[in-house]
Amino acid sequence: METSTRNTLCNIVLLAVLAVVLYVFEKHGTEYQIRILNNMAIFITLAVSYNLVNGFCGILHLGPNAFITIGAYTSALLTMSPAEKQLSFIIEPLIWPLSVMQVPFAVSLIAAGLTATIFAFLISFPVFRVRGDYLAIVTLGFGEVIRVLCNAMQSLTNGPLGLKGLTPYTTLWWSWGVAVFTVVVITKLVNSSYGRAMKAIREDETAAKAMGVDPFRHLLLAFLISAFFSGVAGGLLAHLITTISPTLFTFFLTFNLLIIIVVGGLGSTSGAVIAAALFAWGGEALRVVESPMNLGFITLPGIPGMRMVLFSIILMVVILFARRGIMGRSELSWNRVFAALRLQTKA
Amino acid sequence: MNDFFRLDNLVMQFGGLTAVKDFSIAIDPGELVGLIGPNGAGKTTVFNMITGFLTPTSGKVLWQGRDITGAPPHAVTAQGIARTFQNIRLFTDMTVLENVMVSFHHTIRSRFWKAMLGLPSHKREERRIENEARGFLEELHLGHLADEKAGSLPYGQQRRLEIARALAARPKLLLLDEPAAGMNPQETMELARLVREIRDRHRLTIFLIEHDMKFVMGLCERIKVLDYGITIAEGTPAEIQRHPDVIKAYLGEPKHA
Secondary structure (H helix, E strand, O other): HHHHHHHHHHHHHHHHHHHHHHHHHHHHHHHHHHHHHHHHHHHHHHHHHHHHHHOOOOOOOOOHHHHHHHHHHHEEEEEHHOOOOHHHHOOOOOOHHHHHOOOHHHHHHHHHHHEEEEHHHHHHHHHHHOOOHHHHHHHHHHHHHHHHHHHHHHHHHHHHHHOOOOOOOOHHHHHHHHHHHHHHHHHHHHHHHHHHHHHHHOOOHHHHHOOOOHHHHHHHHHHHHHHHHHHHHHHHHHHHHHOEEOOOOOHHHHHHHHHHHHHHHOHHHHHHHHHHHHHHHHHHHHHHHHHOOOOOOOOEOOOOOOHHHHHHHHHHHHHOOOOOOOOOOOOOHHHHHHHHHHHHHOO | OOOOOOEEEEEEEEEOOOEEEEEEEEEEEOOOEEEEEOOOOOOHHHHHHOOOOOOOOEEEEEEEEEEOOOHHHHHHHHHEEEEOOOOOOOOOOEEEEHHHHHOOOOOOOOOOOHHHHHHHHHHHHHHHHHHHHHHHHHHHOOHOOHHHHHHHHHHHHHHHHHHHHHHHHOEEEEEEEOOOOOOOOHHHHHHHHHHHHHHHOOOEEEEEHHHOOHHHHHOOOEEEEEEEEEEEEEEHHHHHOOHHHHHHHHHHOOOOO
16 A cells, blocks of 8 residues: 555544544533543644744744634624623623624634734734844734733723623534644645745745745745634634633733643644643643542642642653653654554564 | 846945945856955855845846846845855755755745645645755765755765755856865865756856865856955956966065065
């Protein structure tokens, strides 16, 4: 069998297994388990799209929380019914076209992605005039600007009150569907000529220019695609939590994403997927350490916050032993899996 | 008048310092021209002005009848002028093959969304790029290293890879910035043969900077000498070797006894 056919088959099998797992959890899983699985998928979407800019283009962009916020608000404002909006916006009424609009969830997600992309396009001109630390500060600033605007623009975002009582549209199928689509599309992009151009910019921007690569165009492309998927993920997140407010998407969210992609390996899509899944699941699994523990001879009281301490220790261990993250810059591909299996059987 | 490639009175000033003054040259298709001069004479500055990394303070870069002064580097490359760098600048964490494939990117026809969806037309283009890139690697005897990381190659092969990468951008004019730097005499000789070969095979015009006099004198048909940004001599290798100003620039003023 040819390797490409084999890999396609393996991918189909993997998707089928994922579908079965999701089906089982949807039918028999507890609400808590479903919540974790949803979180996992959304974090995979966020981490993979964030990694496109930070990992593959080598740009330190610190504003994904801005695009998530924009996506969340756009999507939420579009799915709420006019009556709900009238009830929520008590201080100042919502501005006109939005106040009477209501669209299906799918449309609102696409609108969320597109709105985030438009904002990304607008700030890309100042952002890509600079590089390195300066670029980090510009994007960080943008994240803060969006947060402040969400607080201040009462007639658009309902200010600090936020938007409450959203319909929980985000099912496992939505969140995982988007996650799978994001992973597939971004992997294909990264392995194409466009992806090579982005990596070339990361490796040596001067040489990339000399080989005919226009850095601005390619960084912009990565930035916009990343913003689109962040926006969509924001929409999913809004309809998962069902309540959004300006304080929900602070720099802390960006910080978490940054940790995920660094631990996974900057410039590795599979690394980002693994780290995002571990992060979403681990954050919950480690709750055990916060509850009181009876070790037989001694009873330890539960210490709130213990989970974060343990989390930090795990992070440090990972970085100590795998300085470039779990995957480095390599990918977990079927070719590697089969090569490893072959070695196993030989030994 | 020549309208293949011409530099008209290029001047580059950095603040109060004039790095290059009134540099003019016309190169005919197929020529192999050398640019020499002591360290800091402004040779690389001339290359940077041609390729758009620096915008000249005054003067013009004329390429195939068009004024390309101040065009961005990627646009200059797309119009058929490629270069290598004095200090090697490979994409070190990418494979040897990928390094060469990057140079094909400016010729790619399929849009990014076709790449994202993995459409057949894009896959065909990818295969074409890969095959052609392998061709360039074979030509520079790097074929067996295609899957190695570029940064792991020994020095001489890195230099050759830089040339392969520049060739893959399909230039009509190739600028080589000290291609023999750091090579031993044996490697330098092989390089000279290689440069002549690629010129003939790809019908290239080559403009190169080099410190190795034996290399330049043996290879170039015409040489220009820069000192402190000023052109002090121009001619065939034999003429340059006898030129009193060149001897003075390299060896200093003869003492009067």
